[in-house]
Every structure is written in C-alpha cells, then in structure tokens.
Amino acid sequence: MMNASLTPVAILIADDHQLVIDGIKSMLATEKQYIIAGEAINGQAAFDMISANPNRFQLLITDISMSHLTGIELCKMVKTRFPEIKVLILSMYNSVTVVKEALAAEADGYILKSTGKDEFLIALHRINDGGTYFSQDILPIIYNQYQKEKQQQDQLTILSPREKEILALIVKEHTSEEIGAKLFISKKTVDNHRQNILEKTQCKTTVGLVKFAIRNGLE
Amino acid sequence: MMNASLTPVAILIADDHQLVIDGIKSMLATEKQYIIAGEAINGQAAFDMISANPNRFQLLITDISMSHLTGIELCKMVKTRFPEIKVLILSMYNSVTVVKEALAAEADGYILKSTGKDEFLIALHRINDGGTYFSQDILPIIYNQYQKEKQQQDQLTILSPREKEILALIVKEHTSEEIGAKLFISKKTVDNHRQNILEKTQCKTTVGLVKFAIRNGLE
DNA sequence: TGATCAATAGGTATATATACCCACTCATTC
DNA sequence: GAATGAGTGGGTATATATACCTATTGATCA
Numbered sequence: 001m002m003n004a005s006l007t008p009v010a011i012l013i014a015d016d017h018q019l020v021i022d023g024i025k026s027m028l029a030t031e032k033q034y035i036i037a038g039e040a041i042n043g044q045a046a047f048d049m050i051s052a053n054p055n056r057f058q059l060l061i062t063d064i065s066m067s068h069l070t071g072i073e074l075c076k077m078v079k080t081r082f083p084e085i086k087v088l089i090l091s092m093y094n095s096v097t098v099v100k101e102a103l104a105a106e107a108d109g110y111i112l113k114s115t116g117k118d119e120f121l122i123a124l125h126r127i128n129d130g131g132t133y134f135s136q137d138i139l140p141i142i143y144n145q146y147q148k149e150k151q152q153q154d155q156l157t158i159l160s161p162r163e164k165e166i167l168a169l170i171v172k173e174h175t176s177e178e179i180g181a182k183l184f185i186s187k188k189t190v191d192n193h194r195q196n197i198l199e200k201t202q203c204k205t206t207v208g209l210v211k212f213a214i215r216n217g218l219e
Numbered sequence: 220m221m222n223a224s225l226t227p228v229a230i231l232i233a234d235d236h237q238l239v240i241d242g243i244k245s246m247l248a249t250e251k252q253y254i255i256a257g258e259a260i261n262g263q264a265a266f267d268m269i270s271a272n273p274n275r276f277q278l279l280i281t282d283i284s285m286s287h288l289t290g291i292e293l294c295k296m297v298k299t300r301f302p303e304i305k306v307l308i309l310s311m312y313n314s315v316t317v318v319k320e321a322l323a324a325e326a327d328g329y330i331l332k333s334t335g336k337d338e339f340l341i342a343l344h345r346i347n348d349g350g351t352y353f354s355q356d357i358l359p360i361i362y363n364q365y366q367k368e369k370q371q372q373d374q375l376t377i378l379s380p381r382e383k384e385i386l387a388l389i390v391k392e393h394t395s396e397e398i399g400a401k402l403f404i405s406k407k408t409v410d411n412h413r414q415n416i417l418e419k420t421q422c423k424t425t426v427g428l429v430k431f432a433i434r435n436g437l438e
Numbered sequence: 439t440g441a442t443c444a445a446t447a448g449g450t451a452t453a454t455a456t457a458c459c460c461a462c463t464c465a466t467t468c
Numbered sequence: 469g470a471a472t473g474a475g476t477g478g479g480t481a482t483a484t485a486t487a488c489c490t491a492t493t494g495a496t497c498a
Binding site: 379380381382404405406407408411412415424 | 443447
C-alpha cells in the first residue's frame, strides 16, 4: 500500500488497437492514483520508450499479440533490463501455452480483455502492492493438465512391484549389470524383467521406457 | 447469475473447528442468497449427511485438514458421486502439493482461511455461477515451478541447432541409423553428434539425454 | 590470416540392450 | 491338484550405443 495517495503510478500502455488503449484510459480516468504516462502502438516502440527513460514508468500494460514484438517478448526484455517495472499482460483468450509463456516471462499479471473494470482495478492494485494477479479462468486450464497426468498414472499398475523397482533404476541411468548388483540378482534376471516391462508398456527401446516412467511420475 | 434472488443456495460446512464454522455463519448472516443448511464436524459426517439427502445441499465448504476424512478425500468422493454439488476448499496455507491435490480432486475453489469477507463472497458468487475461484496466492507458487523449468530451458542453448534436431529424434525413439537416413547424413555423423551432445549435457547415457530433453521441454 | 566451431565422415574397439529360447521355485487361485 | 503369474537364472544371437581416434569443409571472428 505504498502508493496510496502519494505519487501516482505512471503507466505505459502497449497495444496495436487504439480502441483498447482508449478503453483502458477511460477506465482509469476516475482513478487518480494511476496516470497514463505513455502509449505505444507495438512492442518495439514500447521498449524504446522505456529504454529512453527507464524511470518514467512504473507499470507496463501490454497486449499479448502485437506486430514487431509480442507482449511476451516485450515482457521478457523489460523484466531482464528493468526488473523494477511491473508488467500486466492483456490477452484475448486463455490458452495453456500462452499462460505458461506469460508465467515464464515473469509477468506480474495476466487478465483477459473481457475483464470488467472492477477486476481490472483489483489486478492493478495487487500488482502495485508487489503482488500478482492472474485471471481466474487460468486455473481450470492447469487443472485439466493435472487431470491428464492423473489418468496416465494408473498405467503404472500394469507393472509388478519388482518391475517398477527396476524401471526406476533404469531411469536413474543404471545399466542392467548395475541394477543386478544393487538388487543382488543376476544381470540376466534384470534383462528378463526389462523384456517383460517393454512388452507390458508396449515400448521398443529404453528411451520409450524413460518417457513412460516420467509420464507416470516415476522419477 | 441464476440464483440472484430466487431460491437461496443451501450450504454445508465441514470443519472440525467450531470457531471457523461460526465465522462463516456470521459472514453469511447478512447474505440472504446463501443459507447454512448443515454443519459437520469431520469429513465422514459431511459425506453421510450428503448421502442421506443429496438434494439438500448445493454447495460444500470444507476445511482441508480434518480427522477421519480429509477435505481432499471428501471432495473427491462428493465429486464422484454427486458431481452437481460445488465444493470450496478452505486451507490454512498454500503449499504446492496441497493445491495440486485440490485441483486434482476437482474442487471448484480454494481459498485461505485468512481470506476477508469480500473475497470470500466473490469466491462464493463465482462458484455459484458455475465458475471457479482460487486464491491469488496460488499462482506465484505455480509460477515458481515454471521459473525452475525456465532456468533449465536455457540449457538447450548450449546445443547447436543440428544437435537439438538430433536430440529430438533420439527422444522420438529413433536409432542413429534411422536418424541418419532421415537427415540424409551418415550414421557415423549422427554418432559423433550424439557424443558431442553427451559431453555438452554432461550425460553418460541415452537415458540421461531423454531426461535432459524432457526437462527442457523438448518433446 | 590464423583460430575457432559446426557439420560432415570414417576407423576401431568395447559396452550395453534387445530378441528369442529354456527352466526352476514359490505363492496364489480356481 | 492343476493353473497362473512373479521372480529367479541361463544360453545364444544380433542390434545399438559409447569411447576413443583422425580428417575435411565452410562459416564466422578477432
């Protein structure tokens, strides 16, 4: 709550749709704690403006799909060179990969353009207080990924306990000989287990086994 | 917005701390669209109440740590047998694993007990409208995971484009001979690339390469 | 203009994995 | 009591990967 009623927060908006810029401006018109200190029509222009005077902006609101430099790229560059500047990413829709990219680009927030004024302001407040704000619609997406992982995890049950044990050691980069020594059994026995595991998992090579194991959370 | 001022939403609260139950009740006292239709002191009791009369409740608010049956288990059981009942999970703190479990258990929401009335009501409204609500403090946790992945992803840059290409084919379970045929180069060249990749990635076997590739998002 | 590196290709080994075959013991199950 | 499956061990192949070595071409760079 550092910026309660002291110096207003200087915002730079980057979007190649003037309509969106105007919309944000009108939303913030009545909010005296925020000031639109600059507008950019694409990512490169935004970065140039920041580079020219890094202390001029405290917050960057950027569209995700822009010509020249996408919002993700812009975010990465800003966070790398001017980490003190907060970044809020605007997107038209939620897709798993885009959200992941936004997270990886160290964005402080991610909201949809369809977001209403109330939520938009909440996002701004949180980010400005050093927090983050991500659209609520994101979680169900990530949730679906965990669901898939969960489903595949049941495939491990087709392997016997001993086979799972051996598979785990294979993934740890041990050879059949090493595994045999570790389990006090013959290398031949390990080889036979490997053969059975290959059949059960319908894999053809060790590479397939490793992928199977990792998919099913055996690490 | 189906339940605006029509039938109030019947809520079942499951928590082994009477204080929490009372706190929620007082929060909802002035909200006429919600009615506390039942209270349970542990997970099993809650499930029994729902089983006895499934149509009695539309929403379950449950603590995550309860004796007999945890909130996660309760959520799973409810979602399996009575999928039309919404579930909001309450927790004392955010941990990666717990949040993951909540997501996997198909919870409609997850908030901290420290959540204020405003956010609590927003969560209820969203869930009631068929949406989800997850505490904002969750994303930074997941975000950190992607950060770790990201850090490792930079390791891919130590490989040349050709090496990355070959590594990708290795992970697709191709042999050196097959890769050579596919890229119109000699098997020996592929072998040399493999050797270089092993050195650069500090791996000793193909298994290590596969793990390296998957860690770095090369699938 | 040397130096460096990626990409190419070959030689010669050994190490490891894969594909079949076989047999025995033990516990469970029908 | 016969059948089944897991776990054990062996034989005999071939296929594949790994560890070294050398060498040429082309591009980039200080």
